[in-house]
Structures are given as structure tokens and as C-alpha cells.
Amino acid sequence: MLKITNLHASVAGNEILKGLNLELKAGEVHAIMGPNGAGKSTLGNVLAGREGYEVTQGEIIFNGKNLLELEPEERACEGVFLAFQYPVEIPGVNNTYFLRAALNAQRKYRGEEILDSVAFLRLVREKLKVLHIGDELLHRAVNEGFSGGEKKRNEIFQMAVLEPALAILDETDSGLDIDALKTVAEGVNRLRSKDRGMIVVTHYQRLLDYIVPDKVHVLADGKLVATGGAELALKLEEQGYAWLEDGGITPLDSQPAVPTARP
Amino acid sequence: MSGETSTIDKMVEQKYQHGFVTDIESDTIPPGLSADVIRAISARKSEPQWLLEWRLKAYDHWLGMEQPDWAHLNIEAIDFQAISYFSAPKSDKDRPQSLDDVDPKLLETYDKLGVPLHERARLAGVAVDAVFDSVSVGTTFKAELRKAGVIFCSFSEAVQDHPELVQKYLGSVVPQRDNYFAALNCAVFTDGSFVFIPKGVRCPMELSTYFRINAAETGQFERTLIVAEEGSHVSYLEGCTAPMRDENQLHAAVVELVALEDANIKYSTVQNWYPGDENGKGGIYNFVTKRGDCRGARSRISWTQVETGSAITWKYPSCILRGDDSVGEFYSVALTNNYQQADTGTKMIHIGRNTRSKIISKGISAGHGQNAYRGLVRITPRASNARNYTQCDSMLIGKKCGAHTFPYIEVRNPTAKVEHEATTSRIGEDQLFYCLQRGISEEDAVSMIVDGFCKQVFRELPMEFAVEAKALLEVSLEGAVG
Numbered sequence: 001m002l003k004i005t006n007l008h009a010s011v012a013g014n015e016i017l018k019g020l021n022l023e024l025k026a027g028e029v030h031a032i033m034g035p036n037g038a039g040k041s042t043l044g045n046v047l048a049g050r051e052g053y054e055v056t057q058g059e060i061i062f063n064g065k066n067l068l069e070l071e072p073e074e075r076a077c078e079g080v081f082l083a084f085q086y087p088v089e090i091p092g093v094n095n096t097y098f099l100r101a102a103l104n105a106q107r108k109y110r111g112e113e114i115l116d117s118v119a120f121l122r123l124v125r126e127k128l129k130v131l132h133i134g135d136e137l138l139h140r141a142v143n144e145g146f147s148g149g150e151k152k153r154n155e156i157f158q159m160a161v162l163e164p165a166l167a168i169l170d171e172t173d174s175g176l177d178i179d180a181l182k183t184v185a186e187g188v189n190r191l192r193s194k195d196r197g198m199i200v201v202t203h204y205q206r207l208l209d210y211i212v213p214d215k216v217h218v219l220a221d222g223k224l225v226a227t228g229g230a231e232l233a234l235k236l237e238e239q240g241y242a243w244l245e246d247g248g249i250t251p252l253d254s255q256p257a258v259p260t261a262r263p
Numbered sequence: 264m265s266g267e268t269s270t271i272d273k274m275v276e277q278k279y280q281h282g283f284v285t286d287i288e289s290d291t292i293p294p295g296l297s298a299d300v301i302r303a304i305s306a307r308k309s310e311p312q313w314l315l316e317w318r319l320k321a322y323d324h325w326l327g328m329e330q331p332d333w334a335h336l337n338i339e340a341i342d343f344q345a346i347s348y349f350s351a352p353k354s355d356k357d358r359p360q361s362l363d364d365v366d367p368k369l370l371e372t373y374d375k376l377g378v379p380l381h382e383r384a385r386l387a388g389v390a391v392d393a394v395f396d397s398v399s400v401g402t403t404f405k406a407e408l409r410k411a412g413v414i415f416c417s418f419s420e421a422v423q424d425h426p427e428l429v430q431k432y433l434g435s436v437v438p439q440r441d442n443y444f445a446a447l448n449c450a451v452f453t454d455g456s457f458v459f460i461p462k463g464v465r466c467p468m469e470l471s472t473y474f475r476i477n478a479a480e481t482g483q484f485e486r487t488l489i490v491a492e493e494g495s496h497v498s499y500l501e502g503c504t505a506p507m508r509d510e511n512q513l514h515a516a517v518v519e520l521v522a523l524e525d526a527n528i529k530y531s532t533v534q535n536w537y538p539g540d541e542n543g544k545g546g547i548y549n550f551v552t553k554r555g556d557c558r559g560a561r562s563r564i565s566w567t568q569v570e571t572g573s574a575i576t577w578k579y580p581s582c583i584l585r586g587d588d589s590v591g592e593f594y595s596v597a598l599t600n601n602y603q604q605a606d607t608g609t610k611m612i613h614i615g616r617n618t619r620s621k622i623i624s625k626g627i628s629a630g631h632g633q634n635a636y637r638g639l640v641r642i643t644p645r646a647s648n649a650r651n652y653t654q655c656d657s658m659l660i661g662k663k664c665g666a667h668t669f670p671y672i673e674v675r676n677p678t679a680k681v682e683h684e685a686t687t688s689r690i691g692e693d694q695l696f697y698c699l700q701r702g703i704s705e706e707d708a709v710s711m712i713v714d715g716f717c718k719q720v721f722r723e724l725p726m727e728f729a730v731e732a733k734a735l736l737e738v739s740l741e742g743a744v745g
Contacts, residue, residue, distance in 0.1 A: 073699045088694050090698075090715055092719070162701065
């Protein structure tokens with residue numbers, strides 16, 4: 001579904017990603033961990049096509065298409081969804097209205113019929129039920145005055161409605177207390193499906209107690225330096241990221257299917 | 264993703280959508296301003312002597328005044344002798360008695376503008392008193408209004424049919440000498456609307472007037488007077504578009520509102536005069552004096568305006584809160600694009616006790632647009648327990664535009680509570696990217712964000728107007744991305 005080859009990207013002239021390789025199959029959940037400044041958020045932004053993130057080398061093939069040639073809104077319509085680390089507030093714009101505009105833009109792009117408000121509301125109610133979220137978020141402006149937990153829940157809710165092929169969760173756990181974290185993780189787990197790939201970007205292992213990944217990658221200095229199973233995350237939790245720099249530990253359980261650290 | 268500059272360029276290229284000229288022979292007084300011209304205007308309208316004298320007195324005042332230059336506006340000199348002060352459709356000779364008598368070409372013009380004159384008016388439940396150039400040609404729903412005792416007619420008709428009311432209230436809110444442009448209007452005003460709501464009557468429908476400047480080089484000087492007697496309610500809507508012209512056209516209107524005890528007047532405007540082309544050529548000069556007098560206790564006057572047109576907007580709809588417990592409100596969205604300039608705001612003059620006022624101003628600047636909010640909140644010594652809340656937000660789209668805020672606060676009573684909040688923001692790249700990432704196009708994202716920004720004002724507009732205002736903003740900002 002997603003193949004990233006030798007990706008180099010810079011922000012304001014500074015190279016942040018320095019030859020990243022990653023392959024994700026439909027149905028898989030990959031975690032990307034790494035110390036601050038490793039380029040974790042950059043990866044999400046590059047995939048989503050944010051302005052200011054310049055790809056200098058490499059390619060990203062998503063469902064057979066060259067992602068780098070697409071505008072950000074086209075990528076979204078192709079099924080790339082980024083759950084933001086800091087979802088922005090859009091004052092005065094109703095959350096439901098926003099989401100319907102988004103869904104209908106995507107449906108239009110795919111040549112599907114647009115949903116009227118009745119059909120849309122029916123869909124929204126279903127999704128809320130599945131996610132065990134109340135409908136209070138529907139009546140408010142997009143993220144305006146939301147608590148940190150509400151903002152993250154809203155991201156997951158949007159993801160549920162938009163049903164993306166690829167979801168990138170950028171530090172979705174940051175700023176959440178344990179209860180909020182559980183709610184969000186539960187939501188994510190409910191959205192796992194054989195058709196959907198997920199990349200969970202996180203600094204801490206604790207999220208992975210609730211969202212158990214198929215693979216864990218360690219991103220350091222713009223490259224994936226280690227790849228393993230869920231146990232790699234625990235190892236990191238135990239020993240911190242410092243060992244990466246010490247070069248003390250070799251990748252656990254490295255799998256040939258996934259490009260790993262280059263020597 | 265296209266860059267900011269190119270998308271703003273796209274927006275700058277946005278053409279005025281109502282730019283066309285109807286070919287109707289105009290019966291126009293040649294350009295120039297003098298006492299004789301004023302006599303000619305008055306004679307053509309068969310006005311009583313007192314009104315002619317009132318006009319001539321205003322003209323005298325005007326001659327002794329100077330054009331104000333304190334606004335944050337760059338205005339080319341206006342040649343008042345190059346302007347024609349009267350223009351009426353030729354068919355005026357036998358004045359149309361009903362819509363059936365109206366020049367079909369004129370109706371076509373209204374069709375192009377989407378003015379709901381026929382069934383559309385009825386469906387919408389809106390009475391329309393359309394002003395084409397200077398003479399009112401059609402007034403609908405008169406009978407129904409008459410049943411309620413409401414007078415809604417052109418100003419000229421009111422002069423003929425209700426001279427005692429006109430004489431009593433004309434100039435009682437905006438004195439002749441109030442300002443340069445008001446004095447000019449007093450001297451040469453041609454037509455406008457007159458509304459009278461008798462004691463205790465709740466006007467059964469929204470009253471709506473569409474204005475339109477048509478003949479070239481003809482300034483339009485509207486005069487509107489609304490009187491709401493004790494305990495009455497009225498909501499008045501004013502909207503306008505103008506055809507494309509190269510010359511700068513002068514527009515100096517005066518609107519006076521009088522609210523007696525417990526009366527309630529809501530005045531809503533959508534202003535879409537021709538703003539000039541993308542290089543700032545042409546466009547309407549819009550110098551408007553709008554003022555409401557909350558004369559009676561517990562009266563309320565509410566101004567809502569959406570200003571997207573005109574090359575220059577100079578306009579401060581104000582409230583004089585004379586009656587105890589009276590309330591004044593001002594809700595404004597002003598958008599400047601290309602080389603448009605706006606200096607707009609309000610004055611809330613607190614005279615009565617326990618008077619309250621609220622100001623919500625939203626300025627949007629794009630292209631090279633300059634947008635200034637200028638507001639005065641004055642609490643006089645007698646106005647104990649007066650309260651004001653002002654919120655003044657500016658949004659910038661692109662890097663060549665400007666937003667300015669000039670709040671004046673004068674408090675002469677220690678019990679007053681005055682709050683002022685102001686924000687300026689550039690349309691957020693973060694907000695934009697958030698929308699794009701969900702699949703929403705740049706254009707839709709901008710109009711959505713701007714619409715959200717203006718929500719507080721739009722919800723004050725009557726429903727059908729709110730839809731129109733939203734559409735207008737979208738048109739004005741098509742292609743705009745910051």
C-alpha cells in the first residue's frame with residue numbers, strides 16, 4: 001500500500017529526513033518511535049504534503065500512485081489521513097459542517113454521490129456509537145475550546161467518518177491523561193481493518209500498550225535505525241533512546257520484508 | 264500546493280459579477296452644483312417650499328465646509344461640478360403605477376441582480392421598494408402594510424403624502440451641518456425610503472430596499488428616514504449592487520432612525536457597490552452617514568452591515584442612546600480586496616441611564632486592501648451604569664493588505680463599564696492545511712474560515728440576507744488563500 005524509498009526531506013533548508021525507507025501493507029499497524037528531533041512529525045507532514053516540507057530525494061508510492069505529485073487535498077481524497085499532534089481551532093465553523101464538507105469533497109473526488117445532511121447525520125451517529133463518543137462534539141466549532149482529550153478524540157472521530165486507507169497518527173498520545181489515552185486507543189483499535197494501514201508516531205511506549213503494533217521502527221537522525229516487533233518498544237522504554245547513540249544494541253528481530261537501518 | 268502569492272493573484276483577478284449597464288434613456292440634469300440645480304431638483308419632484316428652503320440652507324452650510332481628511336483613506340479629489348445631481352428613467356413622464364407599468368428592461372436588470380420583485384418577493388415575504396437611480400419605480404405589498412398602519416414608500420412620495428411626518432423628523436437625527444457629506448446630501452438628495460411604524464405595531468414583514476446606481480457620472484444621494492413609534496418593531500433590509508463604470512461615482516447617503524419608547528429598529532445592510540477593477544480603477548466612493556436615535560426609554564436600535572463593495576467606504580452607523588435603558592448594537596463585516604479602502608465603525612453615545620451598547624466588528628483585508636475600524640464609545644456624565652462591550656477582530660489574507668483599529672473611548676461617569684477586545688490574525692496556514700488535509704479545496708477552506716470568522720455578525724442578519732451575505736463573501740474572496 002505504501003512504499004517509501006530513500007526519502008530525504010528538509011524544512012527551511014535543514015535536512016530532517018535523510019534516506020528513510022518504509023513499507024507498509026494494508027491491514028498493518030506500524031509504530032514509529034524515536035527521540036525528539038528525529039524527524040517523526042516531519043514524516044507525517046511530508047506524507048500529507050504540508051507546505052514548507054521539501055522533498056529533495058526519494059519517492060513515495062501509495063496505492064500505485066506517486067504521492068509526491070499530488071496536492072495535499074488530493075492526497076486526502078486518495079485516502080491519506082493525518083491525525084494532528086496539535087489539531088487547530090477554526091472558530092465559528094461547526095464541527096459537523098466541516099466534516100460533511102470534507103467527506104463530500106472526498107466523495108466527489110472519487111466520483112461518489114455526495115451525502116445530504118440527513119444521510120450524513122445518520123452516518124455520524126453510527127460512527128459515534130462505534131467509538132463510544134457522545135454527540136456533544138457535533139454542535140461545537142471545530143476544536144474551539146476543546147480540551148486536549150477532546151481534540152484528539154475529534155481527530156479519531158474524523159478518521160472514523162472519512163475512512164482513510166492510510167492513517168498517520170502523529171503523537172496522538174501527547175498531552176493525554178491515562179483515561180483519555182485509553183479512549184483514544186480504543187477508538188483507533190476499532191478502526192483497525194484489513195484494508196487500512198496505520199502509522200502510529202509516538203515518543204513513548206505507553207500508547208503501544210493499548211495499540212499493539214505489527215511492527216515498531218526506531219527513527220533517529222532522519223533514518224529508521226531499527227525495526228522489530230512490539231517488544232522493541234518495551235526495550236526502548238527500559239533503556240531509553242540513549243542506547244541508539246551509544247550504538248550498544250543491535251536491531252531486534254529485524255525482518256527482511258522491511259528495510260531496516262543501513263550500516 | 265500553489266503558493267500564497269499566486270493564489271492571491273488569482274483572487275485579485277476576481278471580476279465584479281454585477282458589471283453591466285442597462286440602456287435606458289435618462290432624464291438627467293447636466294453636471295454641476297448650484298442653487299439653481301437644487302431648485303431644479305426640487306421643482307422636478309414638485310416639492311413644497313419648506314423643503315426647497317431646507318435644501319438651500321443645507322447647501323449654504325456645505326459651501327462653508329471642507330471635505331474631512333481624518334479617515335485612514337487615500338481619496339482622489341472629487342470634482343463636485345463634474346457630477347450630475349439628478350437622473351431619472353425617461354419613462355418617469357408617466358410614472359409607473361404598478362410593476363406592470365415598469366420598463367421591462369428595468370425588470371430585466373433586476374432579474375440579473377436577482378432582486379426578488381415579483382413572485383420571489385411574495386415567496387420570501389419581503390416588500391421591496393426598488394430605487395433605480397433616483398426615482399422609486401415599484402413598491403410592493405403596500406396594501407398589506409397599509410392594513411397594519413405601516414407607511415413604507417419612497418421618500419418623494421412621503422414628502423407629498425405625509426409632509427407633516429417628514430417635516431417633523433427630517434434632520435432631527437443627523438443635523439444638516441453634521442458633516443460635509445451629510446450637508447451635501449441634504450442639499451441634493453433625490454430619493455430613498457420612508458418608513459413609519461405607528462404605536463404598538465409590529466411590522467408584519469421585513470422591509471427591503473434594493474438600491475442601484477445606474478446612469479454614468481450620476482451621484483446617488485439617498486435619503487432614508489425610519490420612525491418607530493412607541494412599542495413598535497421593524498426590521499429593514501438594504502442591499503445594493505452597481506454596474507461597472509470607469510469613473511468614480513459618488514454616493515453620499517443619509518439614513519436617520521428614530522426609535523421612541525420601547526420601539527425596536529433593526530437595520531441590515533449588504534453593500535456591494537462596484538469596488539473598482541483589480542488595479543483600483545473606478546469604483547464607488549461611498550460616504551454614508553447613518554445614525555439612529557434611541558429617543559425613548561427602553562428603545563433599541565441594531566445596525567448590521569456587510570460591506571464588500573465600493574472603492575472607498577466611509578461609514579459609521581451610530582446610536583444615540585438618549586432614552587434610559589436603551590440599547591444600541593453594531594455588527595459589521597467589512598471586506599476590502601484589490602485596492603479597496605474602508606474606514607468604518609460606529610459611535611455609541613450614552614446619554615440615558617442604564618444604557619447598553621455592543622459592537623462586534625470583523626474586518627477582512629485581502630490583496631492591497633486597507634481596512635480601518637474607527638469607533639467611539641462616549642459615556643456622558645448623566646449616563647450612570649452605562650455598559651459597552653466592543654470586540655474588534657481583523658483578518659489579513661496575504662501580505663500586502665492592512666488592518667487598522669482606531670478605538671476612541673470617552674468616559675465621564677465613574678459607574679460605566681466599558682470593555683474593548685481586539686485581535687488581528689493572518690488567515691492561518693495551520694487552519695488552511697488542516698482543511699486541505701481533510702480533502703477540502705483551498706478556496707472552500709478560505710471561504711469556510713472567513714465565514715466562521717464572520718459568524719457572530721451573520722447570525723444577526725435575517726435568514727435570506729445571511730445566505731446572500733455568505734455568497735457575496737465567497738464571490739469576493741474566490742481564489743483567495745493566505
